[in-house]
Amino acid sequence: MRRDLERYATGTTDMPEYTETVERGRGHAAALLGVDVSRVAIGSQASYFVGLAAVAAPTGAEIVCIEGDFGSVVRPFLARGDLVVRHVPLADLADAIGPDTWMVAYALVQSSTGQVCDAAAISSAARAHRARVLVDVTQATGWLPTTSLDADLIVCHTYKWLCAPRGSAFAAFSEQAMSELWPVAAGWYSAPDPWTSAYGPALDLAEDASRFDTSPGWHAWVGAEAALRFVLSLDPGAVHDHDTALADSFRARLGLEPSGSAIVSWADPDGSHLAALSSAGVVAAGRAGRARVSFHLWNDEEDVDLAARAIGR
Template structure:
């Protein structure tokens, strides 16, 4: 059992970190305190901004960079749209077949980009001289597969292409502080267990220089409180130029969540999570993997229904049952899930 399990009193049988994380006690308390301050009229914009800046620092730690290279926002798709809007007309964007829509849709919506989709294991080999950007999720949402990010980075650098990586299904259980990428985006409501609406992204020098801050607003200046009104355009020189006006209440909970995650040894978290996932895979007769997410075919939904009937929280994606193991889980959760599937009714055979 990971020592952090005591911070998650509702963790037993919760196998859905890949869908929605559970708040730690400190995060729950922070959200409750924020609601009380708001209700009593004692919440202030200055306090929210200070919390956001502390969160920016924790996000920088998780992504292995400095706060001046981190932008804050509310959704991965918004950061992706910034990149898509900056692509030259006709540019080639290389994506993974079946990747999450937030990493694909903004490029398709441009209508004038050449968007190619290839299997995950063919991504590095598919990079060519026409590739402007390689965009992919480090861990695939539907399957839990991990990308070979080092190979992709080498191929992209050789071709002069930008690299964009979504770590929403990775940061929190997998170390993401050594990625070779120009844009790293993450929504913190899954493995980082923050409230939904708190997202962040790290930008390289090249990305800061070449991408257009199309979401610029009052929070994209060096000092947001001096950037509230026109007619001038107020843009920070660093990654803050890509900031989106913060969803204050989400960041009140995100600050303790990100602080907690940034203080963990994520190599040990990975060993814990993957160890439980592989123990479950063994019970199902599946090969071991390097992912904390386990998926298997479930076209009829019977597998997910059996887990749900046993009081477990799991999910289904793309015709597959999906479970995930994280800090609040232990060997008992593996046994509960395996037993639920062992006792599921036999599938109905129609002759």
């Protein structure tokens, strides 16, 4: 990214090269989700893609969500004001889907708690009632394999486990989603060839999922393409096992049972544990009255010990 910005500062960048970079990134995204590249759209944030589903929902449609899920997954539906948005406990999500449900929308791994949803059970319940499925994999892809999800819209921002810059996101669309959702933010990059059809008056939209593209932030995608390429070079099973083993080791220090998640979250209402972790040089987060740490490739048992000792464990 620094090299790219240096070129940009001197006015020597070749704009079509950015398109080539973005298209390579689109291909990486397709591989990470296990779908054909024609089903992948690129953007800059997850809520944009969720918003496409919210706009397409008919008036009065029922949307089933997880109680306390991340705002980008639920707020586009709430902002409509004319939808029935039901919030249910994670454990009850599959059972809450019924004949009146238009869509179930949820994050595969919960941001605040690290809980992992049973995607197969949720999709099975949704299909039984002809409901659509939207799943946000932002907190999953990169440590939890996401190549076999049964969903109509899979949404991912790359700045978490995929280690890419903020401002690069992607989504995969089922055939049903392709036909039902509207490219409400269609711009010059939604055309079959953005560089040859940048002007009106015709509505020139790509036939595949790139019709849902938004104009990419070039510099973010330079970094994202490199990061996604690196992630694809890894053994996803080995990454999963490494991350979750460290997380479960830390959970044991907290007196918690193994969870199979790379995220560890525990009650910290006064923020004292978060402050102690920060003082010890541990990068942690505070979410919904809880402290949260996440383990990934660069972590090891020394990090587990450092974090545990910082909070007296």
